[in-house]
Amino acid sequence: MxxxxxxxxxxxxxxxxxxxxxxxxxxxxxxxxxxxxNIGLEGMMLTGAFTAxxxxxxxxxxxxxxxxxxxxxxxxxxxxxxxxxxxxANQIVSGVAINLFASGITVFFSWLLFGETQIMAKSNLPIxxxxxxxxxxxxxxxxxxxxxxxxxxxxxYLTIIIFALxxxxxxxxxxxxxxxxxxxxxxxxxxxxxxxxxxxxxxxxTSGALAGLAGSFLSxxxxxxxxxxxxxxxxxxxxxAMIFGKxxxxxxAGAALLFGFGEALAIRLQGVTAVPVQFINMVPYxxxxxxxxxxxxxxxxxxxxxxxxxxEIG
Amino acid sequence: MKSIKKFDYYILLEKITPLxxxxxxxxxxxxxxxxxxxxxxxxxxxxFSNAIGxxxxxxxxxxxxxxxxxxxxxxxxxxxxxxxxxGGEGQMYIGTFLATWVGFTFTNxxxxxxxxxxxFAAAAGGALWAAVPGILKAKTGVHEVIVTIMMNWIxxxxxxxxxxxxxxxxxxxxxxxxVKQMIPHTSEIAEAARLPRLYNIFKxxxxxxxxxxxxxxxxxxxxxxxxxxxxxxxxxxxGYEIRAVGYSPLAAEYGGIxxxxxxxxxxxxxxxxxxxxxxxxxxxxxxxxxxxxxxxLGFNGIxxxxxxxxxxxxxxxxxxxxxxxxxxxxxxxxxxxxxxxRELIMVLQAVIVIFVVISDEVVKRLIRQRRKVV
Numbered sequence: 001m002x003x004x005x006x007x008x009x010x011x012x013x014x015x016x017x018x019x020x021x022x023x024x025x026x027x028x029x030x031x032x033x034x035x036x037x038n039i040g041l042e043g044m045m046l047t048g049a050f051t052a053x054x055x056x057x058x059x060x061x062x063x064x065x066x067x068x069x070x071x072x073x074x075x076x077x078x079x080x081x082x083x084x085x086x087x088x089a090n091q092i093v094s095g096v097a098i099n100l101f102a103s104g105i106t107v108f109f110s111w112l113l114f115g116e117t118q119i120m121a122k123s124n125l126p127i128x129x130x131x132x133x134x135x136x137x138x139x140x141x142x143x144x145x146x147x148x149x150x151x152x153x154x155x156x157y158l159t160i161i162i163f164a165l166x167x168x169x170x171x172x173x174x175x176x177x178x179x180x181x182x183x184x185x186x187x188x189x190x191x192x193x194x195x196x197x198x199x200x201x202x203x204x205x206t207s208g209a210l211a212g213l214a215g216s217f218l219s220x221x222x223x224x225x226x227x228x229x230x231x232x233x234x235x236x237x238x239x240x241a242m243i244f245g246k247x248x249x250x251x252x253a254g255a256a257l258l259f260g261f262g263e264a265l266a267i268r269l270q271g272v273t274a275v276p277v278q279f280i281n282m283v284p285y286x287x288x289x290x291x292x293x294x295x296x297x298x299x300x301x302x303x304x305x306x307x308x309x310x311x312e313i314g
Numbered sequence: 315m316k317s318i319k320k321f322d323y324y325i326l327l328e329k330i331t332p333l334x335x336x337x338x339x340x341x342x343x344x345x346x347x348x349x350x351x352x353x354x355x356x357x358x359x360x361x362f363s364n365a366i367g368x369x370x371x372x373x374x375x376x377x378x379x380x381x382x383x384x385x386x387x388x389x390x391x392x393x394x395x396x397x398x399x400x401g402g403e404g405q406m407y408i409g410t411f412l413a414t415w416v417g418f419t420f421t422n423x424x425x426x427x428x429x430x431x432x433x434f435a436a437a438a439g440g441a442l443w444a445a446v447p448g449i450l451k452a453k454t455g456v457h458e459v460i461v462t463i464m465m466n467w468i469x470x471x472x473x474x475x476x477x478x479x480x481x482x483x484x485x486x487x488x489x490x491x492x493v494k495q496m497i498p499h500t501s502e503i504a505e506a507a508r509l510p511r512l513y514n515i516f517k518x519x520x521x522x523x524x525x526x527x528x529x530x531x532x533x534x535x536x537x538x539x540x541x542x543x544x545x546x547x548x549x550x551x552x553g554y555e556i557r558a559v560g561y562s563p564l565a566a567e568y569g570g571i572x573x574x575x576x577x578x579x580x581x582x583x584x585x586x587x588x589x590x591x592x593x594x595x596x597x598x599x600x601x602x603x604x605x606x607x608x609x610x611l612g613f614n615g616i617x618x619x620x621x622x623x624x625x626x627x628x629x630x631x632x633x634x635x636x637x638x639x640x641x642x643x644x645x646x647x648x649x650x651x652x653x654x655x656r657e658l659i660m661v662l663q664a665v666i667v668i669f670v671v672i673s674d675e676v677v678k679r680l681i682r683q684r685r686k687v688v
Contacts, residue, residue, distance in 0.1 A: 100614070233467050236466075
């Protein structure tokens with residue numbers, strides 16, 4: 001039974017499940033590193049998922065769909081940025097409003113454009129990678145490696161590149177240093193001539209773009225359709241991944257893989273064993289609370305996260 | 315003199331920001347309706363005349379407003395202590411499930427014991443679930459927003475597990491109709507645990523009211539909860555301490571008030587309000603727990619509390635407004651044969667929320683500037 005569950009297909013599906021969590025979680029990292037809490041990730045993901053399918057069906061080109069999802073994510077990020085950075089309104093409230101907006105607007109347009117709340121994607125992204133050899137041809141090892149790592153949607157490889165780049169940008173470039181300083185100690189960054197408003201806008205819109213991309217993966221790649229409320233809390237699991245990964249890109253990727261493991265396992269175990277799947281589903285949330293509470297290896301958010309920046313005058 | 319006059323004007327402006335936000339949202343709605351190619355005047359006339367033009371409409375509005383009053387109070391009460399409880403959804407789940415469990419387990423009890431017991435279970439379930447983020451905040455300083463978000467999803471999984479454990483088998487009519495798969499739900503609660511519908515009261519008073527209308531006694535529980543929230547916050551020592559912590563935890567601590575204790579108590583009272591949603595949804599309406607992914611009531615409570623300026627009276631009024639929009643939106647959906655999806659209302663609610671927080675913030679800044687000038 002063990003071998004039935006933990007095989008190459010399992011690893012491949014775990015990677016696929018982890019991708020949206022990782023991308024949205026990385027969106028959270030960018031936003032919070034700059035000092036803006038973004039609990040609107042869920043809504044940005046949902047809107048991205050809808051846009052990807054809708055635009056794909058109209059343009060007959062899934063790449064255009066993915067691009068549109070990213071643009072819509074950036075747009076929602078812009079709304080969040082205007083509300084929280086320019087108007088300095090409460091960041092949690094703005095995030096909640098974006099989630100509410102997303103739940104409404106996606107179903108609104110599903111009815112309006114397609115007359116139903118479940119829309120099949122008419123076209124899918126290709127699979128890139130090496131051809132999987134038939135059983136018996138070549139060694140099992142090579143076959144398994146190909147199934148696991150070299151036979152995926154282009155977005156999977158793109159995600160890996162995005163993560164490598166994000167790590168480099170955040171920790172090896174002056175831009176990254178400025179971004180982190182804006183989230184840790186904006187007053188000091190301001191004195192050094194860093195444009196805090198600009199940095200936060202860039203970060204929050206990047207966050208939206210990543211969440212939109214995560215949504216497009218969810219609908220175009222995982223499900224091949226859009227259905228209302230299909231993000232189903234993945235935006236919040238992404239938030240948990242960000243916390244569990246201690247606000248770093250690589251940590252978030254690791255946490256997303258761990259949570260993806262849980263989700264993939266829950267899918268496999270459905271109807272197979274007596275282990276209640278619901279308890280596996282709880283794990284990401286419990287772990288997030290646990291790392292926040294536990295004294296050992298405690299996770300601390302960027303110091304200025306959640307606080308609007310006020311320039312000292314006079 | 316002139317500047318002082320202007321100052322008062324801004325204070326007035328601060329009081330009516332919710333009104334401005336609602337008008338703005340309705341204008342946005344009108345533009346969307348025009349873009350679809352429908353007549354906004356006709357749509358809004360249909361919406362309001364059906365929602366508040368007759369008794370049946372009012373009944374439906376109050377039925378929809380009832381849970382929102384509870385979840386609105388949840389957010390507003392915690393906010394007075396400086397806490398952001400966005401875990402209303404999870405607290406509502408646990409409280410409601412517990413009330414349902416009491417309702418279908420202790421079926422031998424008479425109504426005058428079982429109904430209060432169910433109401434107590436609903437409040438206790440919500441309070442317990444909210445106590446966790448409260449204790450974590452008080453003892454370790456972990457931000458309550460993250461913990462309440464995570465606990466929403468834990469509650470969803472937990473109730474899903476429990477509903478499968480207490481799952482009711484399909485009844486004969488369902489089997490005859492060939493139903494094999496259904497949304498998991500529990501058995502029905504005892505007759506003695508059910509809250510009467512207002513129709514029964516109206517019938518007693520000889521007032522004409524449709525018997526199918528779902529508004530029930532839970533609405534009065536909601537009003538009582540709002541009065542209780544007001545009483546606790548402004549007429550008791552506990553309320554004074556809670557508000558002191560909300561204004562300034564450091565000053566409160568210095569004044570001899572235990573910040574931790576008040577945070578935990580405020581969270582628990584706040585959660586109890588969320589749990590009471592069960593009195594409407596289960597004791598007055600469905601009579602059973604049905605597993606659904608979030609209803610959105612907990613999150614809408616945030617909008618209700620914001621629009622009501624975190625005051626119990628404001629919460630009741632804005633919950634009724636949302637009730638009007640929700641019910642009216644559903645009617646418009648039917649009247650226009652789906653050309654105006656009811657989800658338009660959700661979008662408008664989001665617009666209201668964003669506009670309320672922005673205009674609040676802008677007015678606050680204007681007042682602060684004015685003070686400096688004076």
